Amino acid sequence: MxxxxxxxxxxxxxxxxxxxxxxxxxxxxxxxxxxxxxxxxxxxxxxxxxxxxxxxxxxxxxxxxxxxxxxxxxxxxxxxxxxxxxxxxxxxxxxxxxxxxxxxxxxxxxxxxxxxxxxxxxxxxxxxxxxxxxxxxxxxxxxxxxxxxxxxxxxxxxxxxxxxxxxxxxxxxxxxxxxxxxxxxxxxxxxxxxxxxxxxxxxxxxxxxxxxxxxxxxxxxxxxxxxxxxxxxxxxxxxxxxxxxxxxxxxxxxxxxxxxxxxxxxxxxxxxxxxxxxxxxxFHDEDGIKWPVSVAPFEVALLNLKSGEGSCDDVCESLYAQLNNGGIDVLYDDTSEGAGAKFSTADLIGIPFQLIIGPRGVKSGEAEIKHRRTGERESVPLEGAAARLSALIKPERRDKI
RNA sequence: CGGAGUAUAGCGCAGUCUGGUAGCGUACCAUGUUCGGAACGUGGGGGUCGCAGGUUCGAAUCCUGCUACUCCGACCA
Missing domain, CATH: 3.30.930.10 (Bira Bifunctional Protein; Domain 2)
Known part of the structure; x- marks a missing residue:
């Protein structure tokens, strides 16, 4: 920061x-x-x-x-x-x-x-x-x-x-x-x-x-x-x-x-x-910090809810590469913690967007994006997740206005 | 420098009044069941109780003296 x-x-x-x-x-x-x-x-x-x-x-x-x-x-x-x-x-x-x-x-x-x-x-x-x-x-x-x-x-x-x-x-x-x-x-x-x-x-x-x-x-x-x-x-x-x-x-x-x-x-x-x-x-609430995008340590926290599970790992690694290649700062949580622990940790450290990948979503071809600032969540197709995040993040950088 | 408080396991705390050799939560290790909002069971490891002295058969606990940190005031981005 x-x-x-x-x-x-x-x-x-x-x-x-x-x-x-x-x-x-x-x-x-x-x-x-x-x-x-x-x-x-x-x-x-x-x-x-x-x-x-x-x-x-x-x-x-x-x-x-x-x-x-x-x-x-x-x-x-x-x-x-x-x-x-x-x-x-x-x-x-x-x-x-x-x-x-x-x-x-x-x-x-x-x-x-x-x-x-x-x-x-x-x-x-x-x-x-x-x-x-x-x-x-x-x-x-x-x-x-x-x-x-x-x-x-x-x-x-x-x-x-x-x-x-x-x-x-x-x-x-x-x-x-x-x-x-x-x-x-x-x-x-x-x-x-x-x-x-x-x-x-x-x-x-x-x-x-x-x-x-x-x-x-x-x-x-x-x-x-x-x-x-x-x-x-x-x-x-x-x-x-x-x-x-x-x-x-x-x-x-x-x-x-x-x-x-x-x-x-x-x-x-x-x-x-x-x-x-x-x-x-x-910028904080009872769950932790809510960094503005322009000063956040990372822009996206990529949460692999089931790391070690083949299809989740594959999807996450692909998204991680896509985001990095698109110039987005990503923190990839591939630890063996439970889902709840990952959610809470991501909230606490305040990364502005969480990209949530779990077995359920992988099966149906969807990812979830959580907006830390507002608590809002949205479902996006896996193929469109990186583009959606990029569109959310870039204006928030405030480097072009 | 003046006033107040705290110091016990990695972290957060209880125990101190009324002395009997230390406990809870969490974290950690092993293991099994869990697996989308900080899951649960079983077993386990970890502490010169801030430091020094004193009282006592015996001190985390009582007494004396230090030290460190936090909060309030004077200073200021």
Whole structure:
């Protein structure tokens, strides 16, 4: 699942014009002294020494490193805009890690860092990431709501958190109910065009976390029957922070007028190791997980109800090959468990479709398809099973819309 | 760091109050009957009761001190 989540993020980042790279996990303390954050950052920063007794740290975030890379390699405004991202492990020595990987000290994050000549250009980049995030969560099957956010220790004046509603969420959230139904920008959205109508639309309705909520404003702007007060999981955040690091670290380019100017930056994070538990929170029932197709570990669970029985084995092996050849991810359960155990296990691990093959069906030339999400079942002829599954699965991948 | 709880078989738990050398479910092994929603019978293996010390004829159980984990608060993707 983690890899599928990562692939979706990469595709949508690339589509929005960001470029993938990889930064180190261990960073020199001197860079952080330059930005002033070495002392500003609290005990959450894990500080270590190398063999030369130099102060190092396990990166809690990467603004300093990327700004250093930028200042050493970019000289002219003609090289802008630039938006670089990486997917890398980070470490924050949390006071209290909890909820499995929801809040762990070591976690995998996608971070994009943008560099623009001025604030107007930086805002355009911010909008690209905003739209890209809407698409990214949608493709994973999640409804993520952008909410006004505090800018925190990173600083800056434009920031949104993306929140997935879940009863077990860490923070209270308040929003207009229509936020949950908004249309997602399509695959052919023009990232070079004017994105402000989309962003304006998505930020026109009230949505805020408990840290930012203004109850009077909420009650004034949102009709009573549209008020949603719930709990949510933060799955991403976008910041514009201007010249905060470029000034501290001297990241300048020569502008069109021949003068040196500090670049305007933003950063855009998605916590991959948090997305996975958020998905499980969003998609489960009393029997187990119900993965959306786009992030499921497998798309089909092929259940051989009587493995070892010649005709069942033959049919299953043929279907397994057909599905694989058709580009479908299949998990083949050919264990010697009883039928009931196989059903329950498939439900538990949440594969979106079960293709059920038993002696009864083989005799009558039929297979059964169970939709994990809805519980719906359908009978299909054995010859048509692979094609039927392919038709069910491909639109659910959400990779073409 | 403050508050609360837990630690006994691979996993989930009971037993601790009232001390007598450990049990249930599940999983595992063998075997027979089952075979489309986690089947049933019979037989079997598996535990220094978190660690260290103390009380006692005898400690999973009582006392003291540790350690680890979980939950609540402060931190945050």
């Amino acid at each position: 983690l890899r599928k989540v990562q692939a979706i993020i990469e595709e949508e980042q690339n589509r929005a014009g960001a470029i993938e790279m990889l930064m180190p996990t261990i960073q020199p303390a001197d860079l952080w002294r330059e930005s002033g954050r070495y002392d500003a950052y609290g005990r959450e920063m894990l500080r270590i020494k190398d063999r030369h007794d130099r102060d190092m740290l396990f990166g809690p975030t990467n603004e300093e490193v990327i700004t250093d890379i930028f200042r050493k390699s970019v000289r002219s405004y003609k090289q802008l805009p630039l938006n670089l991202y990486h997917i890398q492990w980070k470490f924050r020595d949390e006071i209290r890690p909890r909820f499995g990987t929801m809040r762990s000290r070591e976690f995998l994050m996608k971070d994009a860092y943008s560099f623009d000549l001025n604030k107007q250009e930086a805002r355009r980049t911010y909008y690209k990431m905003f739209v890209s995030y809407l698409r990214t969560y949608f493709r994973m099957g999640l409804t993520a709501i952008p909410m006004k956010a505090e800018t925190g220790p990173i600083g800056g004046d434009l920031s949104h958190e993306f929140i997935v509603l879940a009863d077990t969420g860490e923070s209270g959230v308040f929003c207009h109910a229509d936020m949950l139904e908004k249309a997602i920008p399509p695959i052919d959205v023009d990232y070079e065009g004017d994105l402000s109508p989309i962003v304006d639309d998505w930020t026109s309705l009230y949505a805020a976390t408990e840290d930012m909520i203004d109850m009077e404003e909420f009650e004034r702007d949102v009709p009573q029957d549209k008020r949603v007060a719930a709990r949510g999981i933060e799955v991403g955040q976008v910041f514009y922070f201007g010249t905060k690091y470029s000034e501290a670290l001297n990241a300048q380019v020569t502008g069109p007028d021949g003068k040196e100017v500090a670049v305007h930056s933003g950063s855009y994070g998605i916590g991959l190791t948090r997305i996975v538990p958020a998905l499980i929170e969003a």
